[in-house]
């Protein structure tokens with residue numbers, strides 16, 4: 001399989017972590033998001049990641065993750081109980097829709113030197129306050145976000161919160177680590193995994 005994307009992308013790294021955690025063979029193809037007709041034929045929204053399989057191309061991180069899970073190679077990161085599995089997917093969806101997407105409106109301000117106005121900053125802060133509250137409400141007891149076992153929700157959590165926490169600090173002078181109880185402990189725990197250590201090493205090598 002070939003994973004198209006680039007090492008700074010949070011969504012690319014989620015899929016890369018799953019492939020590494022499952023011990024699957026894959027090749028990385030450095031690709032930036034693009035609206036070029038050629039790229040749109042494999043990723044119709046022009047986004048990364050995009051997974052190239054022997055049967056064709058797949059996009060959308062959660063879809064790719066479910067595909068990899070269903071191949072049945074390596075460990076599973078979904079609970080066996082149907083309800084618990086749905087709770088993991090709920091967590092992932094909340095992070096994507098109610099944390100990452102609102103925060104994305106300030107990526108330009110935080111990371112690309114395109115200052116945002118105060119109105120936008122306040123809107124994003126309000127959305128994030130609501131998203132963080134919801135995340136806090138669905139967090140489960142245990143070292144991991146959905147309980148005692150590492151799940152795909154932790155993978156979403158790590159790569160979403162590492163970007164969002166930097167962004168809130170830079171753009172909103174607001175420390176997400178104070179906002180989300182246990183965030184630092186969970187991030188530190190996840191950061192010890194070989195897959196994440198490798199992803200950060202690849203990021204450093206690429207920069």
Ligand SMILES: N[C@@H](CCC(=O)N[C@@H](CS)C(=O)NCC(=O)O)C(=O)O
Nearest residue numbers: 009010011033047048049060061062
């Ligand atoms: N919903 C998509 C989001 C992927 C995404 O937003 N990727 C970013 C890079 S981190 C991208 O390609 N941005 C370019 C764009 O939105 O046109 C997924 O789950 O894969």
